[in-house]
Amino acid sequence: MHSKLYIPARSAAAPYTVDITPESAGWAESLLQVVDLDGSGSVSRTTGDTEVMILPLAGGGEIECSAETFTLTPRASVFDGPADMVYLGIGQDYTITGHGRIAICGARATRSFPNRRRAAADVPVELRGAGNCSRQVHNFGTATAFDADSLIACEVITPGGNWSSYPAHKHDENTEVETQLEEIYYFEIDDSPAGTPGFGYHRVYGTPERPIEVLEEVRSGDVVLVPHGYHGPSIAAPGHHMYYLNVMAGSGPDRAWLICDDPNHTWLRSSWEHQDVDPRLPFGAASREGA
Numbered sequence: 001m002h003s004k005l006y007i008p009a010r011s012a013a014a015p016y017t018v019d020i021t022p023e024s025a026g027w028a029e030s031l032l033q034v035v036d037l038d039g040s041g042s043v044s045r046t047t048g049d050t051e052v053m054i055l056p057l058a059g060g061g062e063i064e065c066s067a068e069t070f071t072l073t074p075r076a077s078v079f080d081g082p083a084d085m086v087y088l089g090i091g092q093d094y095t096i097t098g099h100g101r102i103a104i105c106g107a108r109a110t111r112s113f114p115n116r117r118r119a120a121a122d123v124p125v126e127l128r129g130a131g132n133c134s135r136q137v138h139n140f141g142t143a144t145a146f147d148a149d150s151l152i153a154c155e156v157i158t159p160g161g162n163w164s165s166y167p168a169h170k171h172d173e174n175t176e177v178e179t180q181l182e183e184i185y186y187f188e189i190d191d192s193p194a195g196t197p198g199f200g201y202h203r204v205y206g207t208p209e210r211p212i213e214v215l216e217e218v219r220s221g222d223v224v225l226v227p228h229g230y231h232g233p234s235i236a237a238p239g240h241h242m243y244y245l246n247v248m249a250g251s252g253p254d255r256a257w258l259i260c261d262d263p264n265h266t267w268l269r270s271s272w273e274h275q276d277v278d279p280r281l282p283f284g285a286a287s288r289e290g291a
Helices: 268-274
Strands: 016-020 030-046 050-065 068-075 085-088 093-108 116-118 125-128 135-141 152-158 182-189 200-205 213-218 223-226 230-236 242-249
Touching: 016 223, 030 050, 030 182, 030 242, 050 135, 068 093, 085 135, 093 242, 152 230, 182 200, 182 230, 200 223, 213 223, 230 242
Parallel strands: none
Antiparallel strands: 016 030, 030 093, 050 068, 050 085, 050 093, 085 116, 125 135, 135 152, 152 242, 182 223, 182 242, 200 213, 200 230
C-alpha cells in the first residue's frame, strides 16, 4: 500500500500531469504543477499570492507576462544539462505556450521581486558527494544562487546505481542550525540502454517525537511529499539514471536551506574525502561550479 505522501504519475487533470497545491498537500507554502503541452495549446494562470519559477523538463516554449515575452529554450530531457528558468513574482497574470513538459515551481510569498529569465548557461552546477554517493545539482533557484522571497528550488541527477539525498537529513524546525521547509520531490527515471523503463526508491522517516514512514518505488512522473522528518536516500537502480526536481518553502523569517543530518549517517561525509567523483558526471553540457 502506498503512503498518502506518494502521488503517482499523471494523477492530475489535463493539461497537468502534476498539480500539487498547499491545499492538496495539507501544508502551507510549497506547490508544483507540471503542464504537458502539445505545441498548439497554452495554459494561462495567475501567480496570486505566490512566486513561481518556470522551467522546461523536456521541450520548450514562451511565457507572456506584463507585456514581456520570455523564451524557454528547448532541452531534450532532464538529463541534457540545466534549463532556462523564468521567475515571476506575486500578482502576475501569465500564459505559457510551447511543447513538452513545463514545470511550475511555486511558494506563497509576501514580497515582490522583478520578473526575469535565467539562462541555462548561467545556472550554477555543483557535483556533490563522491563515489557511489556522487550526484549533480543544478542550483537554478537555491537561496544562495537566486534572489526570491521564499521559494527554493533545484534539480538533482543521480547516476544509475548511486544514492543521493544521503546522508539522510531533515529541515523541519526553525533553529540556528535548521530551517523549516516543506519539500516536494518530482522524479523522472532514464530508460535503460535497451529502452526499457526504469525505477528508483525514496525514503522518508521521522523522529520519536514526529513519526513518519515512507518507502516508495518511484518512476517517471511520480512525486513524494516531505512535510517533515529525515529524507533520503533517493536510490537510482543500476542502469537507470534518476532525476528529481526539489521545490521547498517554509514559515521561517529567513530564506535558507539549513539541514541536520541523521547523526547515525553523517560520518559518510568524511569518507568522500578519499573518493573521486563518479566519472559519469557531469551530465549534458554542464560543468563544475566555478570552472
